[in-house]
Amino acid sequence: MFHNSLDIHEIKELHLNTLVSFGCGAIRKIEEIAAALEKRGVRSLPAVTGRGAYKTTGT
Secondary structure, three states: OHHHHOOOOOOEEEEOOOEEEEOHHHHHHHHHHHHHHHHOOOOOOOOOOOOOHHHHHOO
């Protein structure tokens, strides 16, 4: 299957009106992301994941 060839540590980012981090490696940036949001007064945010992604990646 295709998932065996994916680099699970690769991070993709989109810079729009806000920063969007995605990819399995993005979990490594969660503390940095949360700290930056807290400075801006953000107390909660949505987290989007695919069905079973957390099981597949071990995150």
